[in-house]
Amino acid sequence: MRVCIHRGAAEIGGNVVEVEHERARVVLDLGLPLAAALDGESLPRTIGGLLKPDNSLLGVVITHGHPDHYGLIGQVDPEIPVYVGAATARILAEAAFFTPMGARIQPTGLLADRTPFELGPFKITPFLVDHSAFDAYALLVEAGGRRLFYSGDLRGHGRKHGLFERLITNPPPPPT
Known part of the structure; x- marks a missing residue:
């Protein structure tokens, strides 16, 4: 399993992480950088299959409903499978009426x-985490005997701080 952080390591927000194993790929978050203008940012050109589906890109997984994690999803070809929390999809669809930052995501699968x-x-x-965005998840990605724990955004002091404590006391199980 190989991981490429396209955005979000040297800046705040704009998270885009690509995971590859045996020529299959998945993208974790497609965020708009916080410093970007709403209409001035585009998808990273280094990720094939987002604008025109190819056999290697299996889908995009969105961790939560903040633009720095989903803000570029509207530019993705609608045939690309998208996975997101059910509440996140509903919140973003309702927000689309009020703001251009809303999004109408037709999820292929729902995070639970x-x-x-x-x-x-x-x-x-997916691991439900405490964050200011409702329905936020960290993700454990496993392939080929390797594991990546992608935290997305999480905190331990919010309204659902018990989720952070649960993650610490009951972490992802070791590989079998």
């Missing part, structure tokens, strides 16, 4: 706390 799903060679397990 600690409920793994398979996407090609990847096993992805």
Whole structure:
């Protein structure tokens, strides 16, 4: 399993992470950089298959409903599978009436706390986390005997701080 951080490592926001295993790929978040103008940013050109589907890109997983994690999803070809929390999809659809930052995502699959799903060679397990965005998830991505825990955004002091404590006391299980 190989990981490429396209955005979000040297800046705040704009998270875009690509995970590849055996020529299959998944993208974690497609965020708009916080410093970007609403209409002036485009998808990273280094990620193939977002504008025109190809067989290697299996989907995009959005961790939560803040633009620095989903803000570029509207530029993705609608045939690309998108996975997101059910509440996040509803909130973004309702927000589309009020702001250009809303999004009408037609999810292929819905994230659910600690409920793994398979996407090609990847096993992805969402973990509900405390964050200012409702329905936020961290993701455990497993493939080829390797594991990546992508935190998305989380905190331990908010309204749902118990989720952080649960993650610490009951972390992802070790590989089998």
